[in-house]
Amino acid sequence: MAEEPSKQAAEPPAVANLSLAETANAGIVGDKTKAVEQHIDPWSVSAAVDEQGNTLSFDYEAISKKWSTSLIDQALLDRFERLTGHKPHRWLRRGLFFSHREFNLILDRYEKGQPFFLYTGRGPSSGSMHIGHTIPFAFTKWLQDVFDVPLVIMLTDDEKFLFKENITVEDAKKFADENAMDIISMGFDQKKTFIYSDFRYIGGHFYENSVEFSKLLPFNQVRGAFGFDNSTNTGRIDFPSKQCAAAFATSYPHIWGDDPDGNRQKKTAAIPCLIPCAIDQDPYFRLLRDNSHRMKNPSPKAALIHSKFLTALQGPGGKMSASDPTSAIFMSDSKKDVQKKINKFAFSGGRATMEEHRQFGGNPDVDVPFQYLTYFLDDDAEIERLRTAYKSGEMLTGEMKQYCIKVMQDYVEDFQTKRKQVTPQILKEYMTPRRLQWGGNPNPVKPAAPIQAQSGKKSSKSKTSSTPATPAAQSESQSEAASQPASLPSGGNLPAVIAASTNAPVTSETTMAELVQRLDLDSVGSLAAQPVLPVLASAQPNHSLAAAQDGGTK
Ligand code: TYM
Numbered sequence: 280m281a282e283e284p285s286k287q288a289a290e291p292p293a294v295a296n297l298s299l300a301e302t303a304n305a306g307i308v309g310d311k312t313k314a315v316e317q318h319i320d321p322w323s324v325s326a327a328v329d330e331q332g333n334t335l336s337f338d339y340e341a342i343s344k345k346w347s348t349s350l351i352d353q354a355l356l357d358r359f360e361r362l363t364g365h366k367p368h369r370w371l372r373r374g375l376f377f378s379h380r381e382f383n384l385i386l387d388r389y390e391k392g393q394p395f396f397l398y399t400g401r402g403p404s405s406g407s408m409h410i411g412h413t414i415p416f417a418f419t420k421w422l423q424d425v426f427d428v429p430l431v432i433m434l435t436d437d438e439k440f441l442f443k444e445n446i447t448v449e450d451a452k453k454f455a456d457e458n459a460m461d462i463i464s465m466g467f468d469q470k471k472t473f474i475y476s477d478f479r480y481i482g483g484h485f486y487e488n489s490v491e492f493s494k495l496l497p498f499n500q501v502r503g504a505f506g507f508d509n510s511t512n513t514g515r516i517d518f519p520s521k522q523c524a525a526a527f528a529t530s531y532p533h534i535w536g537d538d539p540d541g542n543r544q545k546k547t548a549a550i551p552c553l554i555p556c557a558i559d560q561d562p563y564f565r566l567l568r569d570n571s572h573r574m575k576n577p578s579p580k581a582a583l584i585h586s587k588f589l590t591a592l593q594g595p596g597g598k599m600s601a602s603d604p605t606s607a608i609f610m611s612d613s614k615k616d617v618q619k620k621i622n623k624f625a626f627s628g629g630r631a632t633m634e635e636h637r638q639f640g641g642n643p644d645v646d647v648p649f650q651y652l653t654y655f656l657d658d659d660a661e662i663e664r665l666r667t668a669y670k671s672g673e674m675l676t677g678e679m680k681q682y683c684i685k686v687m688q689d690y691v692e693d694f695q696t697k698r699k700q701v702t703p704q705i706l707k708e709y710m711t712p713r714r715l716q717w718g719g720n721p722n723p724v725k726p727a728a729p730i731q732a733q734s735g736k737k738s739s740k741s742k743t744s745s746t747p748a749t750p751a752a753q754s755e756s757q758s759e760a761a762s763q764p765a766s767l768p769s770g771g772n773l774p775a776v777i778a779a780s781t782n783a784p785v786t787s788e789t790t791m792a793e794l795v796q797r798l799d800l801d802s803v804g805s806l807a808a809q810p811v812l813p814v815l816a817s818a819q820p821n822h823s824l825a826a827a828q829d830g831g832t833k
Pocket of ligand 1: 402599
């Protein structure tokens with residue numbers, strides 16, 4: 280059943296219209312932050328500091344408000360569960376993925392069985408990823424399982440070369456391969472996943488998109504989003520057009536089996552993507568959303584789903600750094616490393632002495648071991664038990680740390696076991712451009728049958744993706760679906776809905792009484808108990824019916 284599409288997020292002002300002081304490098308002003316404001320951009324993140332010099336937690340609501348993203352609310356999660364039949368991931372339930380841009384439109388497409396793809400990435404700045412990096416990948420893997428759609432993973436080795444002084448091209452390529460092996464260990468389905476290094480893949484249609492997009496992107500927009508200045512190297516200035524072009528379906532013709540005349544295809548350009556990432560990557564995608572409709576083959580605005588940062592070991596407000604081993608647990612750490620790092624560096628919300636802790640209790644909101652458990656322990660009731668026990672003073676800091684050490688050691692160990700199985704041959708398979716195979720929604724809402732004026736023929740039934748299609752057939756049927764309009768029947772009119780539900784031809788002579796007479800009670804019966812609005816939304820705009828009403832001359 281089609282549901283009423285949720286309200287769209289308010290768009291932020293076009294980046295070009297913001298002054299430098301209003302954008303990324305200006306920091307995010309929350310009510311509580313006076314001394315130093317919090318600051319977020321894709322390369323550095325720091326929390327606010329109050330007048331007493333205390334580091335504050337990130338104010339994510341302030342970030343969302345400032346950048347005009349939508350907070351994820353219960354209604355959206357309920358709709359997700361109704362449509363997919365999956366309980367929302369614990370990171371959604373716990374607000375760790377907290378914000379989005381038009382995720383509701385992706386749900387609309389899923390509901391109708393229309394194609395979309397997932398896009399995420401990693402800037403390979405070191406040989407091993409840290410646990411923070413695994414968050415968007417673990418979440419994307421879960422989304423891939425739920426939606427059963429293609430996924431592209433961009434490894435921005437070029438970005439890391441351009442933005443890190445001490446990384447050579449060769450280093451970045453090597454890190455890209457090593458990180459790709461880390462990413463594969465997260466369990467992505469090879470048939471649906473394409474991983475690429477920018478240095479090795481960008482060319483062809485991707486490069487055409489990137490160059491076309493860069494022509495649409497004035498320097499003041501890039502500077503507004505990232506705070507570049509006159510001494511910024513021009514490689515950095517041009518890089519955002521690449522991270523943006525990666526969101527265009529036409530950048531991957533092989534996925535869709537689509538390159539009939541060697542050129543990018545309009546139908547493919549109409550396939551949107553959903554980008555899971557932490558909120559720091561959002562400035563890139565504001566540029567994308569501001570300009571993607573201006574491409575020769577316009578693309579819909581990419582949708583995003585944003586996470587908070589898994590805090591650095593040192594406590595609230597820190598972003599883990601790949602270049603600071605004490606800031607994070609790395610996926611290559613030994614059991615002993617994990618234990619040592621948590622015992623030695625993990626910021627505690629406990630009291631100075633055991634007596635005080637027993638008397639006044641600890642603060643789980645800033646306690647890093649507890650925070651990590653909220654990410655990696657699935658059991659909601661157990662999380663609540665730990666929170667309460669710590670707050671009341673019943674559970675001590677050392678006990679919370681021991682609990683966290685065990686959970687994190689298991690997480691890293693499980694990862695390392697899988698990582699050992701990733702051979703160079705497997706790496707090659709994921710990184711080879713090829714057609715992908717996916718199923719999509721196995722049970723999409725049946726689009727209402729179009730009414731054919733004066734044809735007297737029954738219209739053909741919609742295709743569903745319950746039988747996995749060959750990639751070619753799949754991309755054809757999905758591109759077809761992509762071009763279907765998704766709005767209400769004109770004026771939300773009753774004849775259109777009845778006609779659609781009876782699958783009956785309508786001519787210029789058809790009267791309303793005749794239409795009602797023809798009602799097939801079986802097919803209408805299935806609609807009887809449903810609220811009216813979703814039924815209206817599932818019916819297509821009925822231009823042929825309108826034509827019939829106009830005298831059927833069109
Ligand atoms: P990078 O390598 O900085 O980060 C990779 C992904 O991890 C997220 N992330 C975190 N998430 C939670 N907690 C943390 N502590 C944490 N630290 C990093 C990042 O938001 C990102 O999602 N330019 C990008 C690569 C990229 C990309 C993309 C990322 C290219 N296209 C599309 C996301 C989506 C980068 O350097 O990410």
